Amino acid sequence: MDLLANFASSFLSQLQSPTLAFLIGGMVIAASGSKLAIPDAVYRFIIFVLLMSIGLHGGMEIREADFAALALPALFAALIGVMIVLLGVVTLGKLPGVKRDDAYATAGLFGAVSASTLAAAMVALDERQIPFEAWAPALYPFMDIPALILAIVLASLAKARQSGEKAAKVGVWSIIKESLQGSALSALLLGLAIGLLANPGPVYEGFYDLLFRGFLSVLMLVMGMEAWARLTELRKVAHWYAAYAFAAPIAHGLIGFALGYVAHVTVGFSPGGVIILAVIAASNSDISGPPTLRAGIPGANPSAFIGASTSVGTPVAIAICVPLFVALAEIVFGL
Template identity: 70%
Template sequence: MDLVADFLSRLVTQFQSPALAFLIGGMALAAFRSQLEIPDAIYKFAVFMLLMRIGIEGGLEIRDASFAEMLLPALVTIALGCLIVLLGRFTLAYLPGVKMEDAIATAGLFGAVSASTLAAAMVILEEEDIFYEAWVPALYPFMDIPALVLAIVLANLHLAKQDGASGNGPKIWSIIKDSLRGSALSALILGLALGLLTRPEQVFEGFYDPLFRGLLSILMLIMGMEAYQRLNELRKVAHWYAVYAFAAPLTHGLIAFGLGYLLHVTTGFSPGGVVLLSVLAGSSSDISGPPTLRAAIPTANPSSYIGSSTSIGTPVAIAIGIPLYLALAQMVF
């Protein structure tokens, strides 16, 4: 009962938090057919700033952290990204009206990471003074890249088998390079490198950190507007995608919470780190994933995987997932 009460209390509080408030505000604007438009350049700038801030802070922390402390969480994160894709491959793909390549692409997007969801969780943890290792957000690519690569490989193998093709399998290194060149991971890796190899403390504290919350609110507003608009696309595909998009973020996050607890017991991984690991697993990519999957699995229907992620997956991950993991952490730790 304490868990339920704490979760409901945090859920109410979460609806008052700036991140979710702006997300809901964006959905409301779209529902009322508002003519408000935020230029794409501002969206891209906001994403760049958020990822640079996350990357620089992660790089600064990695510089002072021990390799042994990070090794096991990084390996767990890789395993989580692959596990999420395999779960979708062997559940969603076998439901009525669901095409195999569409299901795999959807699972790949849910295995990859949402920078905005991660940023929202970081803000909430900081507001509640919950400690987490600053290198935990730098685990982003350890989940994002393996999930996308595995999804693309599985989809291409399936399509090649359907066509009776042989010897034309997906080029894994090419997929990895394309993922690394994507705007999201490029910004994150640049920030990591700058934090790790240079002394960016002054520019971090004077520019990137103060703008973090304001830019996150703009990003949430844009995502809310897009989430509502994507609902129309989701109606065009099997209703099982809506069920998956609601259940998958919470299922993946709870699996990650269990593994994070084991890390806490074995390595001293912080409760805040466990919450962020759960958020990483419960999120679905909104920046790097969609263009990567569009290019690598052209036969998959974007309405299925982008509609599922944007219209349901992200709101569930932020509005329900984050307070749920915080309530669990409060009870367990």
């Protein structure tokens, strides 16, 4: 009962937050047939600023961090990405009407990380004054890259078995390279490197930090419009995708929370850090994942894996999972 009460309180607070309001607003105006459009160049610039901001702050904090405390959460993040893909393959992949390649691509997308959901979680924690390690968002690539690689490798091996080949030639390094060169991870890793090796405090405080919330609100508006647009595509494929996209973020987030709690007990990972780990586990990639999986699993139907992620998975992660894991943390850690 305490969890339900805390979740209700956290959920109502989340409903009143600008982050979710802009997400819902985007869905409403898209449903009304509005011609409002955010240029793609503006959208990409916003993503760059948000991830550069996260990277700069994380890099500055890593300089002061205990690397022993960082290593275990990073290991757990990679493990979560792998577990999510394997769970997706043995659940969604076994359901009627779900094609093999579509299941691998969907599992990979849900194992990867959403920059928008990560940013929304950071703002929610800040609003509730729940501290977390500034390097916690840097767990992003540790989860993102293994999930994408594993999904593509499994799809390639399955294709090889079906065609009677002894083994599939999978360029793992090319997948890693493509992921690292993607716009999202490039911005985040660049920010981390500059924050770690230079002294970007003045430019971070005078530019990136000031713009963070405003740009996040525009990003949420775009995500809402995109979510509504993808609903039409999702209706064209098996309804199992919608069911999976609703349940998977919650299940994946619980795995992240559980392993985060182990890190808390073992190396002192903060309650806020546990929430961050749970939320990125609950998220599904909206930037780096789709193009990587389109190229790596060309037989997959984008209407299935991108439609499930964007139209259902992302709204569930932001609207339900963020307040859920804040409420769970309040009970577990007595916040």
